[in-house]
Amino acid sequence: MNIDFIINKIISFKDNIAVVTEGKEYTFKQILDEYKKAKYFLETNVNENSIISLLADFNPQSIAMFLALIEKNAIIVPISNTIKTIDSYIKVSQSEFFINQEKNNFKIKKINNIVNHKMLLDLKNKNKPGLILFSSGTTGEPKAALHDLTYLLEKFKKDGKKLSTVTFLLFDHIGGFNTMMHTLCNGGLIVTLKTRSADEVCSLIEKYKLELLPTSPTFINLIILNKTYEKYDLSSLKIITYGTEPMPESTLKAMHKILPNVILKQTYGLSEVGIMPTKSENSESLWMKLRNDETFQTKIVDDILYIKSKSAMIGYLNAPSPFDEDGWFNTKDKVLVKGDYVKILGRTTDLINVGGQKVYPIEVESVFLDLEEVLDIRIYGVNNPIMGKVVEAEVKVNEENNNREFIKKLRKFAKEKLETYKIPVKFNLTTKDLYGDRFKKKR
Amino acid sequence: MEIKEILKIAIDELNEQLEDDEKVEFSENTKFIGSNACIDSITFVTLISIIEELIEDQYNKTIHLVNEKAFSQKRSPFYSIETITAYIEDLLKEEV
Structure with missing residues (x-):
């Protein structure tokens, strides 16, 4: 895929700092150098349209490799280092290569998998890059969602807000992918994390004056309980986004009291349909407005939220299609409705x-x-x-x-x-x- | 600790979450099931759960009070404090 629209943006940000990893700063120019190295690495090792598992965490080299894989029309299976069932990820995705990052170098292994899944073959035939994301479900086998990357990348063509942030969400998470692409395409700064402890996150916010913390309600609760906010200067923070699980009202109100000037914004993203544009009623409220436009449509039937999205996955590799014949995805999230706003009560499966x-x-x-x-x-x-x-x-x-x-x-x-x-x-x-x-x- | 004593502790704990007019009296006249039952079914389930936990703490044994044996008996073992006590003593003996 031609990714000039991303590369040109990176070129334009030149000597601005793009990524900080373990205290080391990398400019956009250096990311570009890493990208060229990754491209050369792939040139000598893999064919176009290969399915490639990439075991890595966020850092300049893995980000550059990700871009090079898109350019090579690979179907990418990002795997973060916390994953324990790597073999099953490789098997379900029918990966043909396994790339493993060790320090700043990549190692590649050919896998003798036969690619016979129709959705994978179709995408290969169309000569398009893909992305396979596994749901982190705690029950049953994780479901593998196959995306056409050209659709997921579409929204990054438009200019967005430049923000500095941490990679709280992991390399293999739809939110992690979104943070990475948004920051790269808008000249923002990404500071990578090692342990993701409350102390590490807050100390980096202080040190690099970071503006955005994309996180989970559980982590916010941790910052409140440990009073980590008293130890560090968090005044640079402008936005905290929370998603991935329901937010307890008590936690939201407590956080707002501690950081009254920070916008607390609920995100709503699913690996099946992508990240939906949302707007929280205010920083103390769990009510949010879901944007309905040409890219995302929502409807509520029997209090359950359904989504139709242009950036939706092609389908699951290892489960029946969750879309109905008109393309609606049942989120299984039960919601309350108040005018234009909805409030997520939780998964009907958790009920x-x-x-x-x-x-x-x-x-x-x-x-x-x-x-x-x-x-x-x-x-x-x-x-x-x-x-x-x-x-x-x-x-x-x-x-x-x-x-x-x-x-x-x-x-x-x-x-x-x-x-x-x-x-x-x-x-x-x-x-x-x-x-x-x-x-x-x-x- | 005697079973009856455990029942008393369990009822005390249960009473913490009950309104004043719902509190369970530790008396031989207290009926846990049937038309004169002093508690509803979810409260009954909570009481059973507390008893099971206390037994586990005290005797280091896991028992399930609501089982087939309980359902198959002619007269429910959960009728009164007396019958529950006898039933638990029985179950503990079986376990040995």
């Missing part, structure tokens, strides 16, 4: 049906997070012979509250705030973290 009454985990989590001693909480349903399903909770507490007396306190607190069927029948206390590699609650 707990307690003897016919419906409980959304996020609502219960939000209530308990108001208690100072509750460091984190995860609400889930378990089978029960009497009620069908009942609500249980996993609660992160300090050692001093890790006892039965504290459970009594939780029950007493719940009495004031929740209907009986929403109160967990069981509280499992723990002093361990409740989130996974992606700062997202394990569901």
Whole structure:
């Protein structure tokens, strides 16, 4: 694919800093040099239209390799270093090559996979680059969404806001891809992360005066609880975007109180349909406006949100098509509607049906997070012979509250705030973290 | 700790989340199921869950009170504090 529109932008930003990795600064000019090296590497090793797994995290070389792969019309399977099931990713994507980044060098291995999936063959025949993103679902096999990259790249042709940011979202995430392309195409600055701890993120915001933090509600909760915002100067921040999981109202309000001048904006993106343009009602509100235009259309049927998008994936490689005959994608997200605004209640698949009454985990989590001693909480349903399903909770507490007396306190607190069927029948206390590699609650 | 004592602790904990007029009395007249039951089904499930946890803490044994045995008995073991106590003692003996 001709990616001159990206390369020309990169050329125009010249000596501006594009990427900072482990304290080292790289200009746009240096990114271009890395791109040329990556292009040469591919020239000597792979054919056009190959399916290529790329194991890497964000850094100047991997970003340059990504661009070179697009130029080579490769079907790219980005894999971040947190992934433990690499073999199954290679198998499902029918990858023909595996590229692994070790420090600043790339190693390539040919894989003896036979490419026979119709969608993959079609894309190859059209001579177009592709992108395969795996859903990070905690249940069942991750689904592989195949995208035509020409559609996903379309929106970066227009000029956007120049912002400096961190790579909080990973290399293999639709949000990570979006952050990378947006920043590159608009002359922004990307600071890469190593551990993604609250301290690392906040110290880099202070050091490089970063403006945008794309993150998850779980991570925001972590910053609030650890009071990381007191240790670092975060005054450069203009926008915090949150998505990937439902936001507890209590967390949003607390963050707004701490950083009243920062815009807190909800994003709505799915690896199946791309990132949708949204506008939050205000920084304290979970209501957001979804833009309906030529690229994205939405409709709500039986309180469920459906999306039709030009940047939607071609389909899953390993699951039936989730689109109906008119191309609508069922997000399975239940929403409330208020004029032009919607509020996401949660996935219908996360909904707990307690003897016919419906409980959304996020609502219960939000209530308990108001208690100072509750460091984190995860609400889930378990089978029960009497009620069908009942609500249980996993609660992160300090050692001093890790006892039965504290459970009594939780029950007493719940009495004031929740209907009986929403109160967990069981509280499992723990002093361990409740989130996974992606700062997202394990569901 | 005796089973009855565990039941008392469980009821105390349950009462934390109940309104004043719903609180369960620890008395031989308290009925947990049937038309005179003092609690609704979700509250009953919560009580059972608390009891199971306390048993696990005290006896280091995992028991499931609501099982086929409970359903197949002529008279429900969850009728009163007396019957629940006898039922749990039975279950614990079986486990040995």
